[in-house]
Amino acid sequence: MNHFSPGHQAPAESGQEPLFPGFPTLDIGALLRAVIGRIKLIAGVFGGFVALALVYVLVAPKWYESTAIVLVSPKKEKVLDINSVNQPDFESLDALKSLSKTITNGTSIVKVIDRLNLRNDPNFLKPVEGGYSDAEIIEIMWNRVSSELDRGTRLIGVTVKDKDPKRARDMALAFVEEFELTLVQQNIESAQRAKKMLETEAGNQLKRVEIAEDALQKFREENSHLRLDEEGNFAGTTLGDLDRLLSDAKNARLHAEAERTQLELINPEEDPERVFEIGHYVEQEHIAKLLLFRNQKRAEFAKVRRQFTPSHPTYKDFEDELAGIEEQVRLTAGKVADTIRKRVKTAEEHEKNLMASVQEQKTKMLELDGVLKQFRAKKRAVDAAYQTYHSLLERINETDVTEGVTERQITISDQPVVPDKPSSPKKKVTVILAGMLGGMMGLGLVLVLQLLDRSLKTRRQVESTLGLSVLAEIPQAFDENWELRESLFVSNSPASLVSEGFRALRTSLSALSPRSVMITSASPADGKSFCAANLALLQAQYGYRTLLVDADFRKPSLAKALLTPGMGDPGSASLSTQNICQKTPFPNLSLITCGQFIPNSGETMSGEHFAAMLWEAYRSFDCVIIDSSPAGVVSDALSYARYADAVMVVVRSGVTQTGDAQRVVQELRRMRAPLAGCILNGSTEQSAIKAQYYEDYRPAPAPPVAALPMNSDPAAEEANQPGPAPAAAL
Numbered sequence: 001m002n003h004f005s006p007g008h009q010a011p012a013e014s015g016q017e018p019l020f021p022g023f024p025t026l027d028i029g030a031l032l033r034a035v036i037g038r039i040k041l042i043a044g045v046f047g048g049f050v051a052l053a054l055v056y057v058l059v060a061p062k063w064y065e066s067t068a069i070v071l072v073s074p075k076k077e078k079v080l081d082i083n084s085v086n087q088p089d090f091e092s093l094d095a096l097k098s099l100s101k102t103i104t105n106g107t108s109i110v111k112v113i114d115r116l117n118l119r120n121d122p123n124f125l126k127p128v129e130g131g132y133s134d135a136e137i138i139e140i141m142w143n144r145v146s147s148e149l150d151r152g153t154r155l156i157g158v159t160v161k162d163k164d165p166k167r168a169r170d171m172a173l174a175f176v177e178e179f180e181l182t183l184v185q186q187n188i189e190s191a192q193r194a195k196k197m198l199e200t201e202a203g204n205q206l207k208r209v210e211i212a213e214d215a216l217q218k219f220r221e222e223n224s225h226l227r228l229d230e231e232g233n234f235a236g237t238t239l240g241d242l243d244r245l246l247s248d249a250k251n252a253r254l255h256a257e258a259e260r261t262q263l264e265l266i267n268p269e270e271d272p273e274r275v276f277e278i279g280h281y282v283e284q285e286h287i288a289k290l291l292l293f294r295n296q297k298r299a300e301f302a303k304v305r306r307q308f309t310p311s312h313p314t315y316k317d318f319e320d321e322l323a324g325i326e327e328q329v330r331l332t333a334g335k336v337a338d339t340i341r342k343r344v345k346t347a348e349e350h351e352k353n354l355m356a357s358v359q360e361q362k363t364k365m366l367e368l369d370g371v372l373k374q375f376r377a378k379k380r381a382v383d384a385a386y387q388t389y390h391s392l393l394e395r396i397n398e399t400d401v402t403e404g405v406t407e408r409q410i411t412i413s414d415q416p417v418v419p420d421k422p423s424s425p426k427k428k429v430t431v432i433l434a435g436m437l438g439g440m441m442g443l444g445l446v447l448v449l450q451l452l453d454r455s456l457k458t459r460r461q462v463e464s465t466l467g468l469s470v471l472a473e474i475p476q477a478f479d480e481n482w483e484l485r486e487s488l489f490v491s492n493s494p495a496s497l498v499s500e501g502f503r504a505l506r507t508s509l510s511a512l513s514p515r516s517v518m519i520t521s522a523s524p525a526d527g528k529s530f531c532a533a534n535l536a537l538l539q540a541q542y543g544y545r546t547l548l549v550d551a552d553f554r555k556p557s558l559a560k561a562l563l564t565p566g567m568g569d570p571g572s573a574s575l576s577t578q579n580i581c582q583k584t585p586f587p588n589l590s591l592i593t594c595g596q597f598i599p600n601s602g603e604t605m606s607g608e609h610f611a612a613m614l615w616e617a618y619r620s621f622d623c624v625i626i627d628s629s630p631a632g633v634v635s636d637a638l639s640y641a642r643y644a645d646a647v648m649v650v651v652r653s654g655v656t657q658t659g660d661a662q663r664v665v666q667e668l669r670r671m672r673a674p675l676a677g678c679i680l681n682g683s684t685e686q687s688a689i690k691a692q693y694y695e696d697y698r699p700a701p702a703p704p705v706a707a708l709p710m711n712s713d714p715a716a717e718e719a720n721q722p723g724p725a726p727a728a729a730l
Contacts (some may be wrong), residue, residue, distance in 0.1 A: 033684065035446050042442035049438025053431045062422035064165040068172040069414035070103070070156045072096060099410075100149045100156045103179045106138040109145065111182075112174045113137055116167075123164065145175065155413060165419045172416035180410055195399040202392040209385040216378040223371055246354040253347035259340045272333030281336050290332060294325045454658045456651050462678050465658055466665050471648065471676065472505035473683040474498060474531065484561035487530050490537040491586065502534045505679060512676055514645035516614055516624040518551075519679070520668075522632035522660035526652040527681040529557050532627035540589035544622040547581070550593045551610075551628045553636055558627060559593045562586070581620075590621070610640035631667065632660045641673035649675070653682045 035042070102108070118124045125132060125140070132140075144161045158175050162168035259278050266274045276287055301318045308315040456462050459470045477498045478487055489498040509517065517535070521528040529552070536548040550558040562584045582591050592613075617624050626644060628637035641647050647668060651661055668675055 031447060031451075034449075035443065037684075038446045038449075042439065042446055045442030045445060046435060046438040049434045049441065050431060053434030057425050057427045057430055060425045061163060063161045063163060063424045064168045064419040064421075065159055065161050065423035066165070066168040066172045066416040066419055067157050067159045067414075068176050068412055068416040070158060070176055071411050071413040072099060072154045072156065073409050073411065074154065096149050096154065096156070100147045103156065103158055103175060104145045104147045106134075108175060108178055108182070109138050109141045110134050111178045112171055113141070115174055115178060116170060118167075124162075124167065145171070147175075156410075158416075160416075161423065169416045169418045173412075176410070176412055183409060191399045195396060198392050198396045198399065202389060202396065205385065205389045205392055209382070209389055212378070212382040212385045216375075216382050219375060219378055223375070243358060246351070246358050249347065249351040249354050253344070253351050256340070256344040256347045260344050263337055263340050268333040268337050269330060272330050275333040275336050278336075278340065287332060287336075290325075290329060294322075294329055297322045297325055453654075455654050456656050456658055456661060456680075457653045457684075459680055459683075462651050462661075462680055466649075466651075466661055466678060468649070468665065468675060469677045470680050471508035471678065472501050473680045474501040474505075474527075476653070476682040476684055484529055484533065484557055488533060488537060488561070490534045490541065494541075498534075499538075501683075502531075502538050505531075505535060506538055509646065509676065512646050514623075514674075514676070515618060516626060516644045516646070517676075518626040518628050518637070518641055518644035518647045518673075519650060520628045520631045520637045520641070520647065520664070521650040521652075522630060522656050522664045523652075524555070524630050524633060526630070526650045526656055528630065528650040529561075529627050531648075531650050531679050531681060532625050533558060533561060536589055536625040537586060539623055539625070540586055543588060545620070546589050547617050547621040547624045548584075548589060548591045549613075549617075549624060549626040550591065551626050551636070551640075552630075553594060554629055554634060556593050558591060562589070562591055592617075607640045607643065611643045614643055631664045638667055638671050638673075641668055642671055645674060646676035647673045648677060648679055650679045650681050653680055653684060655682070 113119050119132065119137065120127075125137075145159070147156055147158045149156050158172055160168050160171040160175065162171060262278050263275065266278075268275050273291070275281070276291070281287055297318075301322050304315055304318045310316075310319075456465060459473060462468070462470050475497045477489060477496075486492075489496050490502055493499060519528045519532045519535070529550075532548065536546050539546040548558060548562070550556045559582075563582060564585055580592070582593070583589075584591050614624060628641070631637040631641075631649075649661065649664060649668070665675070
C-alpha cells in the first residue's frame with residue numbers, strides 16, 4: 001500500500017563524468033543570482049576605483065595643450081619655375097607625412113628651447129648640476145610635442161603640452177616659425193649650391209658647342225661639291241617616281257599574264273566570243289558592232305530557214321553571207337589573241353628596263369644618303385649643344401632670382417591660443433573610465449569567486465553534477481546558529497514555503513512507494529536531521545504510524561528535539577533510552593535512538609542487526625524514516641544503506657562541496673544502495689513570483705493536529721493510540 005500521494009517520477013540516473021572534476025556544472029542563472037546577491041561587493045569595488053580616480057584627478061599635475069594649424073601650400077605654376085631648382089615637392093602624401101614629422105624633430109626641439117631661453121628656466125626644467133644636454137632635452141620634450149597630418153587635407157596640427165598655458169602657446173608658435181626659417185635657409189643654401197654647379201656645367205657645355213661647330217664646318221668643306229642642305233633630298237624625288245613606275249609596270253605585267261592565262265584556256269577558232277570577253281575588248285566599238293551585225297544576220301537566216309529550203313537561192317545567199325561574217329569574227333578574235341600575247345612581252349621588257357634604272361638610281365642614292373646622314377648628325381649635335389647651353393643659362397638666371405625671393409610654403413592657418421582649461425588629467429573621462437573599470441573588476445571578481453566556488457547551489461548543478469534528480473527544494477529557513485527543535489516547520493508553520501517543500505518531497509517519493517527511507521548527507525551541516533524530522537512529522541500528520549530512527553551513532557540529535565524533558569536523556573548512556581522505541585508528543589510518531597556502541601566493541605551497529613530492526617519495525621509501523629550519519633564523514637550509513645527501500649542525499653545549497661557529494665554518491669552506488677534522489681536544502685532559487693503566489697493563495701489555517709502537550713501523561717496517550725496495523729509499504 002502506497003502511503004505517499006501520486007506525484008513526481010524521478011528521472012533516470014546519469015553516468016556522465018563532469019567536465020571539471022570537483023567543480024559543479026556551470027549554471028548561468030546561478031551566476032546571475034550570485035551577481036545580484038553580491039551587488040554590494042561590486043558597488044564597493046566600483047566606489048574604490050572612482051575614489052582612486054578622484055584622488056588622482058585632484059593630485060595629478062595639470063597639463064595644458066596649445067595647437068597651431070599649419071597649411072602646406074601646393075605647388076604653383078610660374079613663368080620662371082624657380083621651385084624646381086631648389087625646393088622640395090610636397091604634393092604627395094608621403095612628403096606631407098615626412099614634413100609633419102620634421103616640424104617636431106630633435107633639431108627643431110633644441111632650436112625652440114634655445115630660442116625661448118628655456119634651457120636654464122627652473123620653471124620649465126628642474127635645475128641640475130652641469131645643465132641638460134641636447135639629447136636629454138629631446139628625451140624630455142619628445143612626449144610633450146607632436147605633429148599630425150589631418151587626412152584628406154594639407155593641414156598639419158602642431159601640439160605642445162606644458163604645465164604653463166602661456167608657455168605652451170609660445171612653444172607651439174615657435175615650432176612653426178623655426179621650421180619656416182629652416183625651410184627658407186635651406187632654399188637659399190640650395191640655390192647657391194645649384195648656381196655654382198650650373199655655372200661650372202655651363203662652361204663645360206660651351207666648350208662642347210665649339211667642338212661640335214668645328215666638326216660641322218670641316219664636314220661642309222670636305223663635301224663642298226654636294227648640296228648639303230636639309231631642304232633638298234638629292235635625287236630622292238626621281239627615285240620615288242621610278243619606284244612608282246616600277247610598281248605600275250609590275251601590275252601591268254601581271255594583268256597581261258592573267259589575260260594570257262585565260263586565252264590559253266580558249267580555242268579562238270571554236271569560241272571566238274570568249275576571246276572578246278578577256279579584258280575589255282568586248283567593249284571596243286568595232287568589235288561590238290561586228291558582233292551585233294552577226295547576231296542580226298543569224299536572226300534573219302533563222303527566218304529564211306523557216307521559209308525556204310536549202311536549195312532555194314535566197315537560202316544559199318543568206319547562208320553564204322552569214323558564213324562570211326562568222327569568218328570575219330574568227331579573224332578578229334585571232335587578232336585580239338595576238339595582241340594579248342604581244343602585251344605580255346612588252347610588259348616584261350618594260351619592267352626589266354625600269355628595274356635596271358631603279359637599281360642604278362639606288363646605288364647613287366646610297367652614296368649620297370650616307371653623306372646626308374653624317375651631315376644631319378653633326379647638325380643635330382650642334383643644335384643639342386646650343387640648347388643645353390641656353391637651358392643652363394636660364395637655370396642660372398632662375399637661381400639668381402631665387403636668392404632674392406622668399407616664398408612661404410607653409411602658413412599658419414590657425415594661430416595657437418593660451419588654453420584656459422587643462423587637457424590632462426581629464427576629470428570626467430578619468431572618473432568614467434575608472435567607474436567602468438571598477439564595475440568590470442567587481443563583476444569579474446564576483447564571477448571568479450562564483451566559478452571557483454565548489455559548492456552546489458542550484459537544482460541544475462546538483463542534477464547535472466551528481467546524476468541524481470532533485471526530489472524537492474527546501475527554501476532557506478534558518479541561519480547557521482539554529483536549533484533542531486525550532487526547525488519543525490511542518491508542525492510549527494504548516495503554511496510556510498518550507499512546509500510546502502516537504503510536501504513536494506513526499507509527493508516525489510510516492511512514485512517509489514518505499515516502506516523505509518534513509519536520509520544521509522556528505523557533511524554534518526547539510527541538514528539531514530532537519531529533513532528527516534520534518535518528513536516524519538508530515539507523514540504522522542497524514543495519519544500514518546511513522547517511526548523515526550536516529551541512526552547517527554556519532555552525534556544523535558533527534559531525541560533532544562522531539563522528546564519532552566523527563567522522557568529520557570538523549571545524552572545519557574542508560575539503556576533505558578537507547579535502542580528502544582519511544583513515543584513522541586506528536587501523534588502517530590515514534591522515535592528510536594540507536595545505541596552508540598555495541599558493548600565491548602569499537603564498532604557501531606552491524607548491518608544484520610539494523611536489518612532485523614527494520615523488519616521488526618515494518619510489523620508495527622506504516623513507514624520508517626532513518627536519519628543516518630553523514631556518509632562523507634563516517635562510513636556508518638554505507639554499512640546499512642542497502643537495507644532501506646530508498647536513500648536520499650541531502651545537499652545544502654552553497655555549503656555542500658561538489659567533490660564530497662560526488663564521493664558520497666559514488667560510494668552509495670558502489671554499495672548498491674537504492675538511491676532515490678537528492679534534497680536541495682537551503683535553496684535560494686525560490687522566485688519572487690512563486691513566493692508571492694503562495695502568499696496570496698495561502699490555505700486557511702487548519703485546526704491543530706491532535707498531539708500530546710509537552711507535559712501530557714504517556715499512559716493516556718498510549719490508550720488513545722490505535723492498535724497495531726498489518727505490515728505495509730510506505
